[in-house]
Amino acid sequence: MINNTPTITRDGAIGQDGNQVVTVDQATGAEFARRDTNGQIVLTPWGAITKRRLLHPASESSPRSKILERSRAMARSSQPERTIRTRWSSEDAADQFTVDNPATGAPLAVVQGAGDKEVDQAVQTAYDAHFSWKTRTARERGSWLRKVAQAVREHADEIAVLECSDNGKPLSQARNWDVNAAIGIFEYFASLCDSMPGQVNDGGSLLDITVLEPYGVIGAIVPFNWPPIHTASKLAPALAVGNAVVIKPPEQAPLSALRMVEIIQSVLPDDVVHIIPGTGPIGSQLAGHPLVGKVSFTGSPTTGVSVIKTAADNLTPTLMELGGKDPFIIFEDADLDLALPWAIEGGLFNQGEACTSASRVLVHADIYDEVARRYGNAVKRLRVGNGADPGTHIGPMVSAAQRKRVLDYIDIGVQEGATIAAQAPLPDDPELAGGFYVAPTLFTGVRPDMRIAQEEIFGPVISMIPFRDEDEAVRIANGTDFGLVAAVFTPNSERALRVSRALHTGFVFVNNYNRNFTGAPFGGVGASGFGRETAAETLREYGYSKNIRLVSGRGEIPRWAPSLEVTGPEE
Incomplete structure (x- = not known):
């Protein structure tokens, strides 16, 4: 486990909330603790997360800086750091596979996988244990x-x-x-x-x-x-x-x-x-x-x-x-200050690598231009980079193959006639040049029948589609093979309920897009x-x-009469 102590102290510097910064990571600038107005040392959210003790604040590096150091080292190396074996790893080199660091494209580890024999042994062992x-x-x-x-x-x-x-x-x-x-x-x-x-x-x-x-x-x-x-x-x-x-x-x-x-x-x-x-x-x-x-x-x-x-x-x-091709419906009466942050989170959280990604933003024609402008401006402000960097909003795709898939869909969108309205800048750090980065992309002028509006991309690519009325919104929303989740933004509770019931999905968000599903039944219909x-x-x-059917001891049990006749006392 990586040690969690920050690299230097900067007592007396003023943080964004007006408190004095006590410790900060030199590599990343992340603040781990501050001195409040009463002189007490308090952990920042990141400090609390990493359970930082602050006993020796200048002794070692933070987890983020160490990951950055490792990422940069791996970017300069063509050899994976480790080979990982499990109880059910085979001895066959053909079962090995390499895991890459998406931030740099460098190999991270070799995993010795299982073979057919090991799968059989694992299942048999589990079967015996379940009794x-x-x-x-x-x-x-x-x-x-x-x-x-x-x-x-x-x-x-x-x-x-x-x-x-x-x-x-x-x-x-x-x-x-x-x-x-x-x-x-x-x-x-x-x-x-x-x-x-x-x-x-x-x-x-x-x-x-x-x-x-x-x-x-x-x-x-x-x-x-x-x-x-x-x-x-x-x-x-x-x-x-x-x-x-x-x-x-x-x-x-x-x-x-x-x-x-x-x-x-x-x-x-x-x-x-x-x-x-x-x-x-x-x-x-x-x-x-x-x-x-x-x-x-x-x-x-x-x-x-x-x-x-x-x-x-x-x-x-x-x-x-x-999978999912999830619609995020914004009606003309929606509170855009509420809807837009949820739309950004819904579509681009987790790099868009989510079956619940709100990859289709359906917007009423009366407010389409405003929503497109504001959404596009937000996309341009996103920071794409190494996930170990505390300033990163959007990390890389998980693999080179996934990156190619997403880039191919962006090309398809352009070929189909959609307009790239906005993209976030890619990282310019040369040590990240081999990483699997894709610029978060907003398409406007998207027709519902375009491939980018029909097929799951699994990346940070958003299709914004206009609609004229409630019926058209529902028709577009239901117009794919998928049916996982959807969102409806309107202050009109009757409309919200009516549209929610009309959507062919397993889950509907109304005026939110919080994806902590624990306690709620999560799943879809159709291709989802x-x-x-x-x-x-x-x-x-x-x-x-x-x-298990038991005799209760109360009353008579209905029987088939012939069975009693033929099994009665023998003559």
Whole structure:
């Protein structure tokens, strides 16, 4: 874990809030602590996040400066820093894959992946372990999940640093959003263990008891955009119900998931959770294993369909959280000071690498020009750069392939006749020249049938589309194959409800775009998949209903008369 002490002191300098700056990182200028008007030393938000003790403020570097130093060193090197092995790594060099640092394009690590034999062994081991895990009481499993949440909390900075390093997103986002959300998910499902789904039906002479049985082994396939969140959102409900889990992390950005699972394994009973790094074929092997009781997949629709087909050979059920082409509808009466910041966050948070990205901004024609101007001005002010730099708003794409995909879509938009209304500047640091950066881009003059308005890009590319009335807005919003989330901005509550009900999506935001879904059922329809995550009903996704019918001892049980006649006393 990277030490968190700032490099120099600057006692007496005045911070933006008028307080004296006590410590600041020399490499980045980030303030870690200040002296308030009463002379007391108080942590800044970043100082609090990194749990800085301030005992020796000038002794070592900050996490951000060290990551910057590592990124720059890697930019000058063609060799990865480390080779990572897990319990289920094979000995075959063909199973190795390289993880790049998106900020520089330099190799970050080599991961020795699993092979077919190791996948089989991991699933078999998990299957054997689930028998003892499921016999623990639900309350006991909840207690274990609380221990998991605490263990992740204690290693939160470390997990965030790893995610920043291989995913590219800003470090503060990885820590404040991703890891915090993962902790919250474990805590939430721990709380549900005291009230697991079930039902009792009193039928008079018969008593029906319905219980939720675990599938046994859950095969979980996690995407690259939010590895800690997706790892938690699959692990927590699966474990709560009594399953063992085998996770396949994203090959583009596996490091945070690998470390997070290692931490979780140190808390849980042996063999309940496993992780098998590898590329696409390993996910297919996991989905097609006959001992996997259910597959939980988050990723692209194309890969999702492949996983469904593979699982279908064994009649294995699946949970699919797939893509989105999410509409953000701004009506003419909307408060633009409220709507615009949410639109920027909705579309460009996480570099636009999100199935929930508000990549289609639908604006009433009467205010279209104003919204386009203000949105474009905001885009131009975004700072694109290394996620380890505290001034960065938008990090790089996760991989060179993802960068090419997004740039190709920008070219497609131009070829189709859309106008690039605004772009953010790219970093000019020569040491970041090899990084996977894409300029956040706003397109105007977009028609609903253009590819950039129909297909998921998974990058910081926004299509702004005008509409004339409510019916047209709904028609455009529903005019793609996807149906994940949508947003409606209007002060008219009747309109908000009417439009929300008309939208063919699994989730609708009204006058907000807060994507902390914990406690709410999250999932889509159409090409966005099926099943619901992050809510109480998610428990039913990870188990099947079993009815146990008992004789109550009250009244007579209806019977088929001939069965009594032919089994009566023999003559």
